[in-house]
Amino acid sequence: MEWHRLRAMAEVFERLVAPYVGEDRRVYDAHTRAANEIAMMVGRSQAGVETELMDAAHLFAGLPQVAHCLHDGVITGGHIRTVIARTALVGGQDYAPLVDQELADALRRQGSWSLQRLRDVCDRIVFRHDPAAVRERRKASVEDRRVWAENAGDGMAVLHASMTAENVRIATARIDALANSVCESDPRRDGARRSDAVFALLSGDVFECQCDRGDQCDATVPAPAMVQAAEAQVIIHVITEAATLDEPEPEPEAAEAAAVEADLETAASAATVPTATEVDDAEPTLFEGSDTGSVSEDSEPADPVAAEPDSSLSRFLCK
DSSP states (O other), X not given: OHHHHHHHHHHHHHHHTXXXXXXXXXXXXXXXXXXXXXXXXXXXXXXXXXXXXXXXXXXXXXXXXXXXXXXXXXXXXXXXXXXXXHXXXXXXXXXXXXXXXXXXXXXXXXXXXXXXXHHHHHHHHHHHHOHHHHHHHHHHHHHTOOEEEEEEETTEEEEXXXXXXXXXXXXXXHXXXXXXXXXXXXXXXXXXXXXXXXXXXXXOOXXXXXXXXXXXXXXXXXXXXXXXXXXXXOOOOOOOOHHHHSOOOOOHHHHHHHHHHHHHHHHHHHHHSOOOOOOOTTSOOSSXXXXXXXXXXXXXOOOOOOOOOOHHHHHHHHO
């Protein structure tokens, strides 16, 4: 049934929209008119039909083998929407038939298909032919992040926000930290407490424990601005050859420079810590004229004799 519905929409696209693809007025005239006619017949919104019209055209024009899988009951309508979303940038490329055939072969294998597994298969096949397409799709998704609200009836509304998975993890960790700071006697359900925590974090309002224990409440509720953000864990996977991990041999110039630097370090250490030389016992004393080894307080000291430097020290200083 889903195949026949999408096939009919693709036929409408081919008849009413395809002839005006090369013209600027296609989006405002042909595409809008076709979506308007379908929306009136099926009783749906025009915006939803416009999106589904493009999806049907992409499926039957760019992924005909995958469309046969839908016709044969291999996959469902929910699966086909995931496939279309993950292969949106493949249409019109030279490798599109290869992606279509490989994806159809993968879908016809035995086993059930969860949405996560289907996304991984689509990304792997597209990445094999065009790695940039996967990155471009993520870039487009990041640029399309937004916040919107929906009326849930009975005085309630639902607030939605799209963001990167990393930011969602940090945001939910802060929400849980504030919501779980109440005591065990708080009567609210987990969902209600988390909803109140979101409002407190967004508005800066006080988040309080709603138990009836009064001063006996042992909850330590921090101010919304003082809730610590979760530490984001980033794991980087590097694929490389084993030779790249080995330390490369230094170039001849680098090895020579390292040897010169080592010599300079050796000379500097020798200058700061001189080596003591043995002194001959027969060498004259510093003060001449004193027969004894001591000098009295009344005697005048003799003129000091200039000591000649040792030959090894002279060679070191000349260097």
